[in-house]
Amino acid sequence: MRRLLSSTVALGLAMTMTLGVVIFLGACQSGNLSPGVVEPVEGVATNITLTIYSDGWGNELDATTIATEGSVVIDVFEESPYSDPPAYYIYAEADGYYTELYSCTRGNSIDVDLDAVPDLPGSVTGVIFATQGFFADCYYADQNILVTGPDGETATITTDAQGRYGLGDVPTGTYTLSWSMDGETFSFDVVNTAGTDYQDLSFREPMQMAAPNLYLYPPDTTTVEVKLGFPIGGHVTESEPRYRDGWKVRVDPDGWIDDEYGYLFYETSVPQRATTDKGWLLDGANLELELRGLLRRQGFVGREIVDFLEFWMPRLEGSPYYAVYPQDAAALVTLTIDPPPDKLRRVLLLIRPLEAPISIQPPRDPKPLRREGFVAMEWGVLVGI
DSSP: OOOEEEESOOOOOOOOOOOSOOOBOEEEEETTOOOBOBOOBOOOOEEEEEEEEETTTOOEEEEEEEEESEEEEOOOOOSSOSSSSOEEEEEEEOTTBOOEEEEEETTOEEEEOOOBOOOOTTEEEEEEEEEOSSSOOEEOOSOEEEEEOTTSOEEEEEOOTTOEEEEBSOOSEEEEEEEEETTEEEEEEEEEOSSEEEOEEEEEOOEEEEEEEEEEEOSSOEEEEEEEEOTTOOEEEEEESOOSSOEEEEEOTTSOBTTTBSSEEEEEEEOOOOOOSSOEEEEGGGHHHHHHHHHHHTTOOHHHHHHHHHHHHHHHTTOSEEEEEEEOHHHHOEEEEESOOSEEEEEEEEEEEESSOOOOOOOOOOOOOOOOSSEEEEEEEEEOO
16 A cells, blocks of 8 residues: 655665644745645544554564554564564555554554645645664655756755655646765656645665775785775765775785775665574673674684774673674675785674574584685674664
């Protein structure tokens, strides 16, 4: 039933659950496009579909229909919930009404109260949602949107606290809604006919590959060139030394780079693509010891492990358990190293705090790494999901 235009590009957003009637403004930016006001109207929705998702795993758990608005207890069984008590996010949808998001824990209630879509000639409206891989979706709230009309004319509108957008009293045709952030442009096409056209929009928030450290150990002092690639999209957000169209550095056998750096550091923003089919369950009470052992089994030694623990322990401590899932680093960011290393090992981990232990199938440890010739080692962590 969800009426969504979807995009895999995304932004980092915060959920806003403020309810109420808000006016959408269409302020003319250039050209002669000047959208009128689209204002929700009162009404009592019937035949409302509630689609319930796990807040923590992101999978759909149940869908049910309620006759009309009101208080609804959410009591859905989840075999291995991410949190205790289990937490959910819920889409509420009804024909002729704006889609809304709710959240609650098991056994608690939500108060479903939808706003009606106005019947206006020549208007298009809907809700913009930002989705995540695991945790709750959210409204794209209080954001400026650039609108480009059929003849290239433009205007700027602003979503409200529930992510609703509106174009009122505009000519029929296709309109492009777009915005930019961190050098990325996101756009959606919506079609306006003679009446009121309703269209929800949905896009994914990005993942962050945080603090990947690339260690290089050539057998002799060597000039090394390194380039990053983004097979499914993305870009570098932080780097040291600065990444332009690549790195060209002088590396000593002990891994010292340009007499200044112990490793190449970078962070990236990439589309969400993470797996949780295999991993390790770590005890938060012994997190440093267990992370140290995990890294050793992956082939890391010495300062590589020390650097990881110094960076991540302050950011991870505080939960009783942690799920650690290995990812395919090359599927997100490729490495081209010239001269090519004889041995390259990349370990990218999705680390998620847990309130209670869960059952995880552990993967096989890699074969022991014999450090011979030119060796390159990299570790990194996915965050934001």
